[in-house]
């Protein structure tokens with residue numbers, strides 16, 4: 001690809017994945033355009049360091065106001081930007097919350113993807129489309145580990161919306177010949193994770209309790225198991241997918257599962273505290289239904305795109321707790 005062709009558009013650029021992907025693409029010489037909501041907290045957001053950099057902002061990184069419900073604006077932005085690669089990451093992504101706000105979750109995770117697929121297919125130049133699918137599409141999975149061919153059996157409104165969008169992406173690839181990839185990502189975490197996701201909540205609490213800023217951590221189901229990887233590695237997988245000659249779907253996972261209890265145990269070990277003394281259970285954090293054991297088989301992306309996750313579970317926990325300690329006191 002010529003340097004002048006390297007133009008990417010990211011929806012959800014202010015999120016954990018969007019911000020890491022933005023950094024990755026800038027480092028590769030892309031001009032990066034991001035869609036941000038008028039209400040997005042632009043200040044102190046995860047891309048604030050890039051916005052404040054005069055060599056980057058408005059030179060290589062450009063932000064556009066838009067909303068996933070507003071197809072006219074999305075169409076205008078895509079028409080003006082003429083991206084070669086479109087990474088669609090935006091939308092309500094909290095599974096537990098999707099039981100409380102199912103309609104807006106389905107609107108954002110489902111219908112908005114349809115809207116963007118329609119916009120992409122009507123562009124005069126070819127647009128490579130990345131859709132952020134999720135392991136939640138497998139829900140009560142019929143097999144362990146799950147692959148790209150595992151049947152979809154979602155157990156949450158969020159999982160249903162992602163399953164709908166994933167299937168639509170396949171239909172657009174097969175019936176309209178659009179270059180569209182589903183990245184079926186398992187949980188991926190980092191110090192930039194939102195504070196209401198369990199890993200960040202635990203890492204933050206361990207650090208705050210160690211510094212006497214809090215005295216308890218209230219959680220839901222400690223026995224839930226997840227396949228947790230590093231977000232920085234997973235955005236690399238997104239980019240790799242769009243560099244391949246043909247569009248396809250890929251599971252992105254570590255292939256290992258750990259329970260919430262194990263995460264708690266590892267996080268409190270970093271600050272050398274006995275977690276049993278501080279962790280309480282509140283059933284309001286339990287979900288009406290939980291997926292069965294979600295663990296991904298990443299053989300296809302490993303073999304086709306030479307992607308593999310870096311670092312261990314313990315290193316991930318360590319990195320997240322250390323980041324929280326540093327945020328409390330940068331001397332640590």
Ligand code: G4F
Nearest residue numbers: 093095134135136185186187196197198219220221224285
């Ligand atoms: O951190 P979580 O909220 O992540 P979840 O539900 O697995 O979803 C994340 O990963 C998916 C796969 O990539 C994405 F599609 C999705 O958008 C999101 O990024 O919860 C993890 C587990 C659950 O089993 C939950 O029941 O932790 C359990 N948990 C226990 N106590 C808790 C808590 N989860 C949260 N958020 N808060 C708790 O207090």
